[in-house]
Amino acid sequence: xxxxxxxxxxxxxxxxxxxxxxxxxxxxxxxxxxxxxxxxxxxxxxxxxxxxxxxxxxxxxxxxxxxxxxxxxxxxxxxxxxxxxxxxxxxxxxxxxxxxxxxxxxxxxxxxxxxxxxxxxxxxxxxxxxxxxxxxxxxxxxxxxxxxxxxxxxxxxxxxxxxxxxxxxxxxxxxxxxxxxxxxxxxxxxxxxxxxxxxxxxxxxxxxxxxxxxxxxxxxxxxxxxxxxxxxxxxxxxxxxxxxxxxxxxxxxxxxxxxxxxxxxxxxxxxxxxxxxxxxxxxxxxxxxxxxxxxxxxxxxxxxxxxxxxxxxxxxxxxxxxxxxxxxxxxxxxxxxxxxxxxxxxxxxxxxxxxxxxxxxxxxxxxxxxxxxxxxxxxxxxxxxxxxxxxxxxxxxxxxxxxxxxxxxxxxxxxxxxxxxxxxxxxxxxxxxxxxxxxxxxxxxxxxxxxxxxxxxxxxxxxxxxxxxxxxxxxxxxxxxxxxxxxxxxxxxxxxxxxxxxxxxxxxxxxxxxxxxxxxxxxxxxxxxxxxxxxxxxxxxxxxxxxxxxxxxxxxxxxxxxxxxxxxxxxxxxxxxxxxxxxxxxxxxxxxxxxxxxxxxxxxxxxxxxxxxxxxxxxxxxxxxxxxxxxxxxxxxxxxxxxxxxxxxxxxxxxxxxxxxxxxxxxxxxxxxxxxxxxxxxxxxxxxxxxxxxxxxxxxxxxxxxxxxxxxxxxxxxxxxxxxxxxxxxxxxxxxxxxxxxxxxxxxxxxxxxxxxxxxxxxxxxxxxxxxxxxxxxxxxxxxxxxxxxxxxxxxxxxxxxxxxxxxxxxxxxxxxxxxxxxxxxxxxxxxxxxxxxxxxxxxxxxxxxxxxxxxxxxxxxxxxxxxxxxxxxxxx
Amino acid sequence: xxxxxxxxxxxxxxxxxxxxxxxxxxxxxxxxxxxxxxxxxxxxxxxxxxxxxxxxxxxxxxxxxxxxxxxxxxxxxxxxxxxxxxxxxxxxxxxxxxxxxxxxxxxx
Numbered sequence: 001x002x003x004x005x006x007x008x009x010x011x012x013x014x015x016x017x018x019x020x021x022x023x024x025x026x027x028x029x030x031x032x033x034x035x036x037x038x039x040x041x042x043x044x045x046x047x048x049x050x051x052x053x054x055x056x057x058x059x060x061x062x063x064x065x066x067x068x069x070x071x072x073x074x075x076x077x078x079x080x081x082x083x084x085x086x087x088x089x090x091x092x093x094x095x096x097x098x099x100x101x102x103x104x105x106x107x108x109x110x111x112x113x114x115x116x117x118x119x120x121x122x123x124x125x126x127x128x129x130x131x132x133x134x135x136x137x138x139x140x141x142x143x144x145x146x147x148x149x150x151x152x153x154x155x156x157x158x159x160x161x162x163x164x165x166x167x168x169x170x171x172x173x174x175x176x177x178x179x180x181x182x183x184x185x186x187x188x189x190x191x192x193x194x195x196x197x198x199x200x201x202x203x204x205x206x207x208x209x210x211x212x213x214x215x216x217x218x219x220x221x222x223x224x225x226x227x228x229x230x231x232x233x234x235x236x237x238x239x240x241x242x243x244x245x246x247x248x249x250x251x252x253x254x255x256x257x258x259x260x261x262x263x264x265x266x267x268x269x270x271x272x273x274x275x276x277x278x279x280x281x282x283x284x285x286x287x288x289x290x291x292x293x294x295x296x297x298x299x300x301x302x303x304x305x306x307x308x309x310x311x312x313x314x315x316x317x318x319x320x321x322x323x324x325x326x327x328x329x330x331x332x333x334x335x336x337x338x339x340x341x342x343x344x345x346x347x348x349x350x351x352x353x354x355x356x357x358x359x360x361x362x363x364x365x366x367x368x369x370x371x372x373x374x375x376x377x378x379x380x381x382x383x384x385x386x387x388x389x390x391x392x393x394x395x396x397x398x399x400x401x402x403x404x405x406x407x408x409x410x411x412x413x414x415x416x417x418x419x420x421x422x423x424x425x426x427x428x429x430x431x432x433x434x435x436x437x438x439x440x441x442x443x444x445x446x447x448x449x450x451x452x453x454x455x456x457x458x459x460x461x462x463x464x465x466x467x468x469x470x471x472x473x474x475x476x477x478x479x480x481x482x483x484x485x486x487x488x489x490x491x492x493x494x495x496x497x498x499x500x501x502x503x504x505x506x507x508x509x510x511x512x513x514x515x516x517x518x519x520x521x522x523x524x525x526x527x528x529x530x531x532x533x534x535x536x537x538x539x540x541x542x543x544x545x546x547x548x549x550x551x552x553x554x555x556x557x558x559x560x561x562x563x564x565x566x567x568x569x570x571x572x573x574x575x576x577x578x579x580x581x582x583x584x585x586x587x588x589x590x591x592x593x594x595x596x597x598x599x600x601x602x603x604x605x606x607x608x609x610x611x612x613x614x615x616x617x618x619x620x621x622x623x624x625x626x627x628x629x630x631x632x633x634x635x636x637x638x639x640x641x642x643x644x645x646x647x648x649x650x651x652x653x654x655x656x657x658x659x660x661x662x663x664x665x666x667x668x669x670x671x672x673x674x675x676x677x678x679x680x681x682x683x684x685x686x687x688x689x690x691x692x693x694x695x696x697x698x699x700x701x702x703x704x705x706x707x708x709x710x711x712x713x714x715x716x717x718x719x720x721x722x723x724x725x726x727x728x729x730x731x732x733x734x735x736x737x738x739x740x741x742x743x744x745x746x747x748x749x750x751x752x753x754x755x756x757x758x759x760x761x762x763x764x765x766x767x768x769x770x771x772x773x774x775x776x777x778x779x780x781x782x783x784x785x786x787x788x789x790x791x792x793x794x795x796x797x798x799x800x801x802x803x804x805x806x807x808x809x810x811x812x813x814x815x816x817x818x819x820x821x822x823x824x825x826x827x828x829x830x831x832x833x834x835x836x837x838x839x840x841x842x843x844x845x846x847x848x849x850x851x852x853x854x855x856x857x858x859x860x861x862x863x864x865x866x867x868x869x870x871x872x873x874x875x876x877x
Numbered sequence: 878x879x880x881x882x883x884x885x886x887x888x889x890x891x892x893x894x895x896x897x898x899x900x901x902x903x904x905x906x907x908x909x910x911x912x913x914x915x916x917x918x919x920x921x922x923x924x925x926x927x928x929x930x931x932x933x934x935x936x937x938x939x940x941x942x943x944x945x946x947x948x949x950x951x952x953x954x955x956x957x958x959x960x961x962x963x964x965x966x967x968x969x970x971x972x973x974x975x976x977x978x979x980x981x982x983x984x985x
Contacts, residue, residue, distance in 0.1 A: 030951045034901030062919030069923030
């Protein structure tokens with residue numbers, strides 16, 4: 001056997017490699033040599049085989065202690081990293097503050113918005129069967145096939161017929177909102193706006209929990225009622241309401257309802273909120289069977305409970321034949337039924353009439369995007385500052401490397417440092433959220449709650465986010481710093497301030513772009529709101545009070561009017577079916593008549609039933625012709641007034657041309673006696689729709705009273721007294737037309753408010769970052785500034801020098817922000833039929849504002865640095 | 878003063894006995910000779926690191942190994958803190974085992 005001596009003194013490769021991998025870097029070499037020594041010793045005594053066996057065995061037995069100790073060291077080092085991190089935070093309080101505060105504010109915003117978004121997304125999900133519940137909606141079409149009306153509630157026969165025709169429907173329930181019903185006990189009555197009639201199975205479909213009573217039978221009998229906990233307290237105090245009577249006013253007479261159940265208050269995350277559910281049988285008993293068969297009475301919100309995993313398209317495709325079968329053949333061309341998921345109602349349903357106003361998925365998107373950007377800005381800040389400071393810590397890194405720190409150790413140190421900072425920010429953010437929540441709830445108009453236990457999932461997610469943010473933020477500096485070569489670090493005072501500048505400037509530009517975009521958005525939203533508020537509506541909307549009418553008033557309208565007009569504070573009175581600032585939901589078929597021929601009009605003309613004084617009360621102007629007149633005996637039966645839009649769309653070139661033309665609407669026939677100038681009836685989101693006005697004696701549900709601006713309280717007192725006489729038992733309720741118009745823009749107003757706040761925050765966070773950077777760059781350039789000063793540079797020139805860099809960045813940010821903002825805002829403005837343009841001025845203003853803010857932030861440092869004593873500067877370090 | 882573990886005590890004593898000649902192989906042999914325990918290098922170096930960190934021993938580089946490319950191997954000496962730790966251990970032992978011998982545990 002030929003022995004290669006050298007080869008045999010070396011232990012087998014594989015176990016040696018493994019041990020090397022396991023050992024701590026510093027000891028690798030020593031361990032290898034030690035093992036080789038032992039190996040050689042065993043080899044010399046017992047031969048190769050047992051030496052190899054020993055080596056293998058030793059390797060295997062070593063694995064456990066190696067791992068054990070490496071875990072131990074991880075922990076020890078972690079403690080050490082944390083200690084250094086805390087020391088660093090304490091030593092650089094200013095930076096640490098900017099860093100932590102910026103990130104905390106960003107995260108707090110994000111948490112708040114997430115709470116809002118989660119809340120919006122949670123609507124109606126508390127129902128056990130929410131995945132299986134569908135709402136039936138009904139659409140009507142014009143002759144030209146355009147949808148003319150889409151309602152969230154349908155006719156009363158739909159639910160029973162559907163249940164009858166389609167056995168797969170597990171349950172179908174109707175609920176009917178009874179606006180402003182009088183409810184009382186003893187002799188005290190209140191007007192209750194959230195009164196509903198509901199079918200017995202409503203509690204089987206929806207999961208409203210019961211505090212008392214049996215949900216299965218509660219609404220079985222006529223004249224039974226289920227009330228909410230809140231109402232139980234209101235009407236019964238501490239008594240148990242179950243089994244006790246409650247009076248309601250249905251139609252002209254009062255009825256005793258027996259309370260059969262108390263339900264918990266319906267959570268705010270429901271698309272409708274009932275305080276009372278009267279049994280549907282009560283309603284049927286009062287209105288009679290005829291109403292229950294009317295296809296024209298589309299007031300009944302109808303919900304279907306479908307089986308698990310049912311393909312809803314199957315049912316939907318059979319709804320057209322259903323209409324044809326039960327209404328009349330071919331009817332499905334004019335009107336259709338559709339199905340809507342329960343959980344889609346809150347965010348996706350914008351029908352012409354809903355039980356309550358819904359929200360919009362767009363807001364959820366907008367908010368999420370804002371949250372994302374604010375957080376992004378904060379993170380960018382964090383990274384930016386850490387990178388900037390890295391140059392200052394180059395020496396520390398150099399020293400650590402010289403005494404033997406490994407690159408991975410340094411990376412770990414920086415990562416844990418930034419992660420720690422992020423976690424501290426996160427805790428601070430939680431505090432901020434608790435402080436800001438009541439205010440935030442108030443202005444988004446819902447009661448959000450934030451609870452560490454209930455929201456633990458969100459919190460865990462956010463903590464994870466904090467860790468990730470800290471990690472990401474530390475990533476660049478960690479790799480950037482640990483890559484320094486110790487020699488050059490210690491020799492040259494490295495990290496001239498320009499190091500990493502390009503990366504940082506990209507971040508600053510990005511940050512400011514977002515800030516500028518937000519500023520522009522806020523300005524445009526504000527301008528649009530101003531525009532909507534100040535645009536002339538085509539009539540005088542101020543000082544018009546609207547009150548409900550009563551039967552006694554309408555029986556003798558002239559007497560009643562004269563009675564009111566005796567008061568000098570009341571200028572004019574009119575009764576009408578609808579009042580501007582409401583919606584135009586009624587319409588009928590229209591046609592143009594000439595001689596014997598009748599030509600149907602294919603588009604929808606909305607109708608407005610009025611009295612003689614409608615146009616003068618609202619101070620609308622006539623474009624041609626005359627108003628209705630008491631002197632003309634034919635007016636009540638035959639006169640029509642169109643608006644300009646209607647006349648133009650029918651094809652008459654001028655309003656004058658329309659006068660005297662034959663016109664038919666619904667069952668009425670007559671001629672056009674006047675054309676009123678276009679006015680905004682609905683909000684400025686909508687185009688002015690074609691409109692016809694005619695006289696009517698019924699359906700005049702509202703009374704508009706124009707009052708004089710003097711002494712309004714006395715006039716209101718007078719109105720109150722009169723209404724109490726003519727509408728006894730009802731509380732006095734009224735609204736002003738101009739205020740009601742403002743209500744229509746509430747969601748835009750909220751958007752504007754929220755936008756402003758978040759813009760402020762984004763700019764604030766951005767400025768914090770800029771401030772940190774500026775102070776940093778000034779500090780790094782102390783020596784340069786000193787030399788420049790000694791050589792004769794003036795303070796102002798130096799301040800300029802220091803600000804120049806940042807100015808450049810902000811200007812660049814403008815270039816990026818402008819097109820983006822333009823694109824976003826022009827899309828948003830599409831929502832409005834009447835809108836302002838986006839003027840160049842806004843862009844310049846936003847740009848200049850951003851620049852000023854940036855300069856102000858920077859100039860403090862710049863001025864400070866340029867005024868400093870050059871001698872000190874040169875002695876620095 | 879923190880107490881040291883039995884394993885640490887053994888390693889410290891071995892280093893003390895070996896004076897200037899304490900390095901991996903010799904320490905391991907010393908321990909085996911004194912106690913019969915066969916430590917792996919994993920455990921040994923783990924303990925050595927741990928005690929270096931605690932300040933009981935100092936790690937120093939000896940002369941390079943007389944071989945091509947040979948690096949110097951790590952030697953270990955006690956620091957004053959390490960000596961103090963051993964003294965404390967002896968005192969603790971004495972106090973703990975005062976009046977006690979092997980026969981004390983037998984039932985009389």
